[in-house]
Amino acid sequence: MEGVSIIIPTLNEAENIDPLLERIHTALAPYDFAFEIVFSDGASVDMTREVIELWQNKAEVRLVENEQGKGLAAAVISGARAAKHDFLIVMDADLSHPPEVIPGLLEPLMSGRADMVVGSRYVRGGSTPDWPVKRKIISRLATLPARMFTHIKDPLSGFIAVRRERLAKIEDEVCGFKIGLELLATAEDDVRVHEVPIAFSDRRWGQSKLSTGVVTDYIKQLAMLVGISLLPGGFKWLFPVFLTVVVTDSALFTAFLHYGIAAGWAHCLSFLPAAALGGVLGVKTLARNDIREVSGLLNWYFIGTACVCLLTLFLRSGVVATSLRINGELTTAFVFYFGLLSFLGAYSGIIFWVHSLKKRRISGRQLRTYYGLGVVFYLMLLRLAYIGGMELLxxxxxxxxxxxxxxxxxxxxxxxxxxxxxxxxxxxxxxxxxxxxxxxxxxxxxxxxxxxxxxxxxxxxxxxxxxxxxxxxxxxxxxxxxxxxxxxxxxxxxxxxxxxxxxxxxxxxxxxxxxxxxxxxxxxxxxxxxxxxxxxxxxxxxxxxxxxxxxxxxxxxxxxxxxxxxxxxxxxxxxxxxxxxxxxxxxxxxxxxxxxxxxxxxxxxxxxxxxxxxxxxxxxxxxxxxxxxxxxxxxxxxxxxxxxxxxxxxxxxxxxxxxxxxxxxxxxxxxxxxxxxxxxxxxxxxxxxxxxxxxxxxxxxxxxHPGSVGLSGGDSEPVSRxxxxxxxxxxxxxxxxxxxxxxxxxxxxxxxxxxxxxxxxxxx
Structure with a gap:
């Protein structure tokens, strides 16, 4: 039987190493497959490395040392590359992942029924004992954006079983604290993922790693998966484009209203040249600052920017119509707000849907889901913008x-x-x-x-x-x-x-x-x-x-x-x-x-x-x-x-x-x-x-289902037909x-x- 490598990333977990290894050996003792435990340490400053080194002399335990600041994902990847067995288990060192479930995670993977197995808190039989209500709510909310990329219920579990080649091929620059999310989000359409219920306990010793930095890394990981960069050209690029577009739009809108042009036509005539000017400035600046990624995509950038601006114009027409029905006229303040909101809406659409081209890690069904949710969100805003301005049927x-x-x-x-x-x-x-x-x-x-x-x-x-x-x-x-x-x-x-x-x-x-x-x-x-x-x-x-x-x-x-x-x-x-x-x-x-x-x-x-x-x-x-x-x-x-x-x-x-x-x-x-x-x-x-x-x-x-064809005796002609x-x-x-x-x-x-x-x- 093939062996198993258990990858455990650590950072200041000295108090948890001994009980964790004892529980792993107890859980796997009845089974006849070979296994090793690979600790991938991220520059711990306590006695974590020393405790691991003591175990190297009495068990199949190895230590992989990583540079400080590389992060949890990089530690898991380096541990996977150092592993010698084909099947991998990835788990935390804080005893929140029960080692007793390891055989249950391996069985679907070794039998060929799954390509990846996840220990889940949120399937039937899973639980989070001793968690306060506030933490349960926060965990559920944090899981929602990650679930957009996968059909499983607990993509942030971090307790996974997978083949070595699938994990080792991930790039080093993965940001975030959950390598399982990266695997799920970038998986092929036909990947088979199975969830096994676990009791996810809170840590008993050591200090929790959940901090503002970890949350920031999680948000960065989500952004990297969909190719989002909020300031792709830097603030020095954004400010002049913002100033040019908003001032041009507001000035033209005010001038057209002053000369008696109807508000519905005035806002269109002011938005179109401002959007064209902003689109040219933005795409040219991005092309100059990031020429290697933009090369070959410049035409698609222009087409995508034009489509986003057109959809923004449709939204703005509804807001203008509703404002006119409420107030009867448009003040200078309203005109400026329209220009500001229009710029923010168009900029968000360009960043999320245009500038992210060829930068997304997701593909296949995950990418279609991402685009589909964008369309759904836009149509919700479109109806909300027009419900106050449309005449009654x-x-x-x-x-x-x-x-x-x-x-x-x-x-x-x-x-x-x-x-x-x-x-x-x-x-x-x-x-x-x-x-x-x-x-x-x-x-x-x-x-x-x-x-x-x-x-x-x-x-x-x-x-x-x-x-x-x-x-x-x-x-x-x-x-x-x-x-x-x-x-x-x-x-x-x-x-x-x-x-x-x-x-x-x-x-x-x-x-x-x-x-x-x-x-x-x-x-x-x-x-x-x-x-x-x-x-x-x-x-x-x-x-x-x-x-x-x-x-x-x-x-x-x-x-x-x-x-x-x-x-x-x-x-x-x-x-x-x-x-x-x-x-x-x-x-x-x-x-x-x-x-x-x-x-x-x-x-x-x-x-x-x-x-x-x-x-x-x-x-x-x-x-x-x-x-x-x-x-x-x-x-x-x-x-x-x-x-x-x-x-x-x-x-x-x-x-x-x-x-x-x-x-x-x-x-x-x-x-x-x-x-x-x-x-x-x-x-x-x-x-x-x-x-x-x-x-x-x-x-x-x-x-x-050959039985549904009507197989009978040795008569091969009906079968062939x-x-x-x-x-x-x-x-x-x-x-x-x-x-x-x-x-x-x-x-x-x-x-x-x-x-x-x-x-x-x-x-x-």
């Missing part, structure tokens, strides 16, 4: 009038849910559209949390991040977080119900049935169309009963139906049996109404509605998924056995059934209440997996999904420009 006007005309002593419960939601922000922003729409913006964030959790449970966190981008960029869901319409509230209810039902069906969280029933019952008081969720539940129950997979003792689904009826019963009693589908007219709830309001009534056919609500790329991805499902079946990559069957049943019951009941009839009757984009919510996680990443999500490799069909299906699948993936990011860029330019022109 007809449906919004109805709800706005309900709020403004309601008497002070009238009960708020009489208001429809969208109007009640809009009324929540009105006391803080009286007579402002900002307050009217702010509640919808916050509601969209809650919806985003449910849809993220759904995709994480269905696939993994990387697909969940892709779904967040998809959810942000698809027109229907973008509008659901902008306009005060019935769909805004219904989207939250729909996504929350989907998440709870999936947990109940697939993950076995039975109490989720009751919560889902309560949510659906409350949603039925808002809109009777939510009853299709009941149809999906009935399809699931009927299928399970006929297949004998639902035991009579499993009462939670029926309790969920009872909870839904009890929640909905008061609405039936109070309204005399009339369901909540009438506000002013029946058509105010139909999908095409607010779409036609935005398009000026030019929607000629309901057949165009799914394309408009979903974009052609997303619609094509849904059609391709259905085609693959009907032709070859679906085998989910990370699901097996009964859970995979439940996953398929969930998609059929909560996308297929609503699709047939709603979307298909809506294509043939324009004013029907069914043709709208919400029914695609259950399929969105699969679409995100199908388009954004490898083709192994949401499609089947039936060749890995079956394999030919499988090969043909696999080739078709890869070809079609590859085309969709190539369309993914162009679609994102196109929708960014459509949203920005469209909102900009509406308020201009």
């Amino acid at each position: 007809p449906e919004e006007q109805y709800y706005y009038q309900l709020i403004t005309q309601v008497q002070v002593d009238a009960p708020a419960a009489l208001l429809p849910a969208p109007a009640l939601l809009g009324a929540l922000g009105m006391p803080n922003f009286p007579e402002l559209l900002l307050g009217f729409r702010l509640g919808v913006w916050l509601l969209w964030l809650m919806t985003l949390g449910f849809i993220f959790s759904l995709a994480r449970d269905m696939y993994d966190r990387q697909v969940a991040f892709a779904l967040v981008l998809l959810f942000s960029i698809v027109p229907f869901f973008f509008a659901a977080g902008f306009f005060v319409t019935n769909e805004a509230v219904l989207t939250l209810i729909w996504c929350a119900a989907l998440y709870l039902i999936y947990r109940a069906i697939v993950t076995g969280a039975r109490n989720a049935w009751i919560l889902a029933g309560i949510i659906i019952g409350a949603g039925l008081q808002l809109d009777v169309r939510l009853s299709v969720m009941i149809a999906g539940v009935l399809v699931y129950l009927c299928y399970s009963i006929t297949r004998g997979k639902l035991l009579l003792s499993l009462t939670e689904p029926y309790l969920g139906l009872a909870a839904m009826l009890l929640t909905f019963l008061p609405a039936i009693i109070i309204k005399g049996g009339r369901l909540a589908v009438d506000v002013s007219t029946r058509e105010v709830y139909s999908g095409p109404v607010w779409v036609e309001s935005l398009l000026g009534g030019v929607l000629s056919s309901a057949w165009l509605l799914p394309v408009i609500l979903l974009t052609p790329t997303v619609l094509a991805a849904g059609v391709v998924w259905a085609w693959l499902f009907l032709k070859a079946g679906i085998r989910e990559q990370r699901l097996e056995g009964e859970r995979a069957d439940r996953h398929r049943l969930f998609l059929i019951a909560f996308f297929g059934v609503p699709f047939l009941l709603f979307l298909v009839p809506g294509l043939f009757e324009k004013n029907i209440l069914c043709a709208w984009g919400l029914v695609w919510g259950g399929l969105m996680p699969t679409i995100a997996a199908l388009m954004a990443f490898r083709g192994d999500y949401g499609t089947s490799e039936l060749s890995q 079956g394999r030919e069909q499988l090969d043909s299906t696999s080739v078709e699948k890869e070809r079609v999904t590859a085309i969709l993936r190539r369309c993914w990011w162009p679609t994102v860029c196109m929708m960014l420009l459509i949203y920005g330019a469209g909102l900009h022109l509406m308020v201009l």
Whole structure:
């Protein structure tokens, strides 16, 4: 059996060396593999090196001495290069990492089931005993930015098992105190990472290394991973560019306003020359100061800078429109603030997305996640900038009038849910559209949390991040977080119900049935169309009963139906049996109404509605998924056995059934209440997996399941024919999904420009 090298970086850990080595030897004594312990010391000033040297004579212990100030990551790398075995364990010397877990970390790695194993505090079975609540909160918050680069729950653990060549090839200049984060963030798309639960104890002896310097190194490590340098040309470069751009912008803006040019045009005419001047100065200065890295990228720098400035202009148009609606005019102070904020916004975009080209350590799925979160953040700011400056749609006007005309002593419960939601922000922003729409913006964030959790449970966190981008960029869901319409509230209810039902069906969280029933019952008081969720539940129950997979003792689904009826019963009693589908007219709830309001009534056919609500790329991805499902079946990559069957049943019951009941009839009757984009919510996680990443999500490799082909006896002809069909299906699948993936990011860029330019022109 191959041996193991245990790499332990140290800095003033003399009191911990003896108990640590004793526990390691005790933990590994029952196993027959050879192991060595390599201490990589970072210039300790106590007796650490002397204690280690005493152990060298009685055990397989070695000491690697490093220069002062090199840091923890450099110490781990030097220890890995000095190791003589192929399998490595990296752990801290302060006894916070339990040596007893080392065999559990090695088993997935040695068996070939994983390329890297992490001892995790935050998976089931992991813990942080004796930690105060404050430290637990700080640890969780510190983990959030690191989790952007990986799907595991504890990327900052520092207790890892990995092969020697993967760790030894890392460059020496890695900054930071967690080498595991570097490995995870720079890993290939197909790297297999496994987490093992550990009890992460606090140190008993010695002084904690957590300091301001360590936190600074962690921030630097994150910045290096994405290639960010806040002052790439130094302050001497930044100040003249800042002064030139802000002064030029403010002076031109003030002059145009003075000569009677409308504010919407004045700020555009002032921003464009100032941005062009700043872009030329900035790129030329960067090219002169950093010519080796800029060489060959100068054209991309100019193109990227122009795109960032254009997106900044779109944001500024919304802020200007909102300011005009609030104050009626723009003062000199406002003009200066616009110039200052515009410079800061454009500069941040250039530093994060343009100047970091060819400097990032991340690639593949991590890089796509980084760009995707940038798009999501921009679209959130875009909606926030425009919600106070956009004119009301007809449906919004109805709800706005309900709020403004309601008497002070009238009960708020009489208001429809969208109007009640809009009324929540009105006391803080009286007579402002900002307050009217702010509640919808916050509601969209809650919806985003449910849809993220759904995709994480269905696939993994990387697909969940892709779904967040998809959810942000698809027109229907973008509008659901902008306009005060019935769909805004219904989207939250729909996504929350989907998440709870999936947990109940697939993950076995039975109490989720009751919560889902309560949510659906409350949603039925808002809109009777939510009853299709009941149809999906009935399809699931009927299928399970006929297949004998639902035991009579499993009462939670029926309790969920009872909870839904009890929640909905008061609405039936109070309204005399009339369901909540009438506000002013029946058509105010139909999908095409607010779409036609935005398009000026030019929607000629309901057949165009799914394309408009979903974009052609997303619609094509849904059609391709259905085609693959009907032709070859679906085998989910990370699901097996009964859970995979439940996953398929969930998609059929909560996308297929609503699709047939709603979307298909809506294509043939324009004013029907069914043709709208919400029914695609259950399929969105699969679409995100199908388009954004490898083709192994949401499609089947039936060749890995020979039993499904129909092997029988010695008859080789059916087997050969079956394999030919499988090969043909696999080739078709890869070809079609590859085309969709190539369309993914162009679609994102196109929708960014459509949203920005469209909102900009509406308020201009």
